Amino acid sequence: MTERYNSENNLTCIPDIAPVPPSPPAISVTQETLVAEKVSSLYCLAGGFYPQSISIKWLQAILDNSQSSPADAETRYRTQEFTFSNMDGTFNTTSQLTFVPTSQDHGLIYTCQVHHSTSEKQIIKQIRLKVNYGPKLVIYYRTSDTDMFHRLDQEHIHVKHQTFLELNCTADSNPVATVIWKKISQEQSLQLAAGVNISILKIASIEYSDSGAYLCGAQNDYGFQEFPVNIYLKSDLGSSFPVRSVTFLVFLVSVISLLIWGSEWKDRYCPCNSRNSKQCENQGKSCKVDPVEDADVHEEITSKL
Structure with missing residues (x-):
């Protein structure tokens, strides 16, 4: 306690205030629910440090974290910092990194890099992004159970009568998606196969009744996508017609x-x-x-x- 006289010559006791010792920051990194193509944020909290001066930077990992680049230097990102004082005289600073993630960002590592006078080395904390996005479909096919799969880049496929055909409909999504194969007709839509992130449609010996329109659809909480496939039977002469088209032509x-x-x-x-x-x-x-x-x-x- 320190004794002092006030302006009225009255003795006053003033408590001594102990100086705040230098304190290194405790670092934590969090992410809100990240959704592809929607504005989202990462947060880096440096808490309980003294003195107040502190530097916080964001780094984006490249090539499995073998290299890093300053995320906040790109126009894609925006950063904000908020500093608050604690009752014990220390400080808290939060750095917010705001951007629009894509499905390609899922699984990337971001680093919060902090420099404070209490440490000669930079303090780092990393976080792996969890980006939620709807399914993106890719279809692979093969016409023999011993062949390699090929990617189907068009909405139709030509096969010979009584041959093998396998269509694999694969969904890239987070979280996982339900994938369904359907055969479409004027009368009804018939479900043929279903799976999680993949659905396999396999026909051991394709008949004329198997030709027609098929549809692969995938859905999760963040999106839905469809991919139509028309199966045509190829004659021995090399021409390909859907059976329904031939029937209609004869009728006409x-x-x-x-x-x-x-x-x-x-x-x-x-x-x-x-x-x-x-x-x-x-x-x-x-x-x-x-x-x-x-x-x-x-x-x-x-x-x-």
Whole structure:
């Protein structure tokens, strides 16, 4: 205690304030829930240090942490610092690194680098990013169970009748995604296979009924994606057509042939019946029986002959 006189010559006791000893900072690094393509932040807390002067930098690991670059020097990042004093005279400083993460940032290591007068060496603390993102689909295929898989970069595949076909639909996502294969038709959507981050569609001997439209879909809490695949059967001559297209083409040709035949029949002939025989003669057309339209007249003419 120190005794002093105030302005009124009264003796006053003033408690002695002990000087704050130099104290190194305790470092911790945290991350909020990081979501791809959304603004997110990392936090580096330096707590309980004295004196107040302190330097905090962020580093981004490159090539599995073999190299580092200053993250806060890039335009992609923004940093802020907040300093508060404690009751014991020490200080806390929080450095906030704000940026928009992508799925490629998932698993990268970020470093908080702190320099304080109490330590000759820089104090570092690292954190591995956990970025949440929706599924991104890639499909691989093979036409023999002994072949290597190939990436399918288009929305259709051509295979021969009664051959092997395997389609692997793989999802890159965090967290894991549910992946489903479906066959699509006008009547219904039929689920064929399902899995976690991968779904395998395997046909041991593909038939004409297996051709058509298929769909791989993947979903987690952060997104959904679909990839359509059309399977076409390849003939021995090398041409490829979907079976439904061939069926429709045959049907269309048949309908057109019937229409042409009906038109020619009407131009050349008149149906023979009791009501229009004179009309046929006036038009200069031959009288011919339509077996479908007038079966009774056909029977009558036949008996007369």
